[in-house]
Amino acid sequence: MAVVEAAVAVVLLIGLALFTSSSTATAAGSVVQWREKRPRVLRVGGVTYDHRALVLNGSRRVLLFSGEIHYPRSTPEVTEMSMCNMVAAAVLAALTALCTVPVAAEGRWREERVRRDVSHDARALVVDGERRMLFAGEIHYTRSTPEMWPKLIAKAKEGGLDVIQTYVFWNVHEPIQGQYNFEGRYDLVKFIREIQAQGLYIENEYQMVEQAFGSSGQRYVSWAAAMAVNLQTGVPWTMCKQNDAPDPIIVPASRYLIYGNDTKLRSPEDIAFAVALFIARKNGSYVSYYMYHGGTNFGRFASSYVTTSYYDGAPLDEYDCNQVVFETSKVNAQRGSRSVKEVQSFNDVNTWKAFKEPIPQDATFPTPTGSDAVTLNLTSMGKGEVWINGESIGRYWVFFKAPSGNPSQSLYHIPRQFFKPQDNLLVLFEEMGGDPQQITVNTVSITKVCGNVNELSASPLLSEEKEPSVHLSCQEGKYISAIEFASYGNPMGGCISYGFGSCHAGSSESVVKQACLGKSGCSIPVTPTIFGGDPCPTIEKSLLVVASCR
16 A cells, blocks of 8 residues: 555656646647546646545546656657556556545535436446446434534544445334434435535345335335336435346445344454455445444434444544544555543442333433533443433443353443433333342443554655554544653554564654654654664664543
8 A cells, every 4th residue: 555655656757747847848748648638637736635636626536556667777769758658558447447435515505415316336436427436334313412413523524434324214203104204313414414515325125124015025126126216316216125126226245233142343454354355356436334323323323232332433433523534645644542431320229119010110320521422331231221311322232142141242332412411311121130239330432542653654745744653543522641652663563452472663752652642643654763763774664552531
């Protein structure tokens, strides 16, 4: 990845010189001809960078593919012809020639989005006649609160997504035929408006219950597909896990976390490699991260056996905390480690009021101070449902243990929007018994951040940074309070388990402390001059930093 980004920078600089030079007209007519056909590719003053991709003329993100040609190793005549052939070959052989999305304010978004023609062929999504490579992330509006939507979408966009993808939950929008609900968490229109410059792609699940309806089930799938396509919304439609969906419906696949299973997570590096392989070997051009934010199955929203926490291992966890922040070079990432702090217990038997059949129980508690996410630890309970001030935060089933012997889920998210200023009412409906006196209210926050960057990583194109850097940032309201580990050299391990290698700059800790302590975020260049010289000139070096946030 670093080589590719460096090569792109070379192509950009050569291209700016080549296409703005008046001397090229007499040297190679083919160069002039190509420039006239594609005047928007490289233009002085019209190229910027937004930490995601090159942006041309303020409205197009572009994916460039490059190849190296060394001018001293050929003649001027061959060099100019080779440059043209290289550009043509790159355009023809690239996974996609352009990777574009609007970069605009809401007014411009409305003007451009409404008028766009979106279709797809066997190779890619086609927007206004151009194939595009898009990176999407799934965020379900019903599994978070409207107050969370702006921040979730902003963080997803910061993470490099082009598209916010969601289901449309018709079971909540029309619970009874003719009676509609688009209020609160179900305000689909408000959610779409929050997306603005991103895209929206709609999914529909049905196959898992189709067989129960016999032949009528398949007819419904065909009817739903035709109805969706005939709306002419200008965007593709997909049916999740619907293998018999008729053309032109797109069929993705997904899996769910269920009670009785241990959670298994893939590393960011493994996911990034799989995506790159999908693009390179399978000609992939549309990637969706399912989920980018899992959220919470409030109330009785979850399917059978599916956990209330829909997917807590996403880049944005259930509580809206960044767990992994990707960089565009060499799959480097800041990683965040969560911690849970008990702030309220219910161990006083007088706190609870119990009722006879069917076993509801209630208690009151104050609102936790601060802005950290809040959870209810229900490890001591059995199976049931829980409400906070009349809002159900979902069903729990901690009695059903995973093979590890632990509950599949023990912490249950309470959005801060559910709280009152004081005297919050907790109501449990317990089916199996349990011990409510062991329930606790906990806050959850990212208390440890880590960065590990190699000296060969490319710095962002057209940025002020000249060298690769480790970037650390605490969540809102917190500051870097301690440096647990810092090593410039060849440190061993990673963000979870780490140690000094055979090469280590003795000034590593003091340099990092000076740059980061007491700040909400910091940046440390990965270069020997920062650390007083090269501690081992013959060894490829990295900078690994682990910091605490308070």
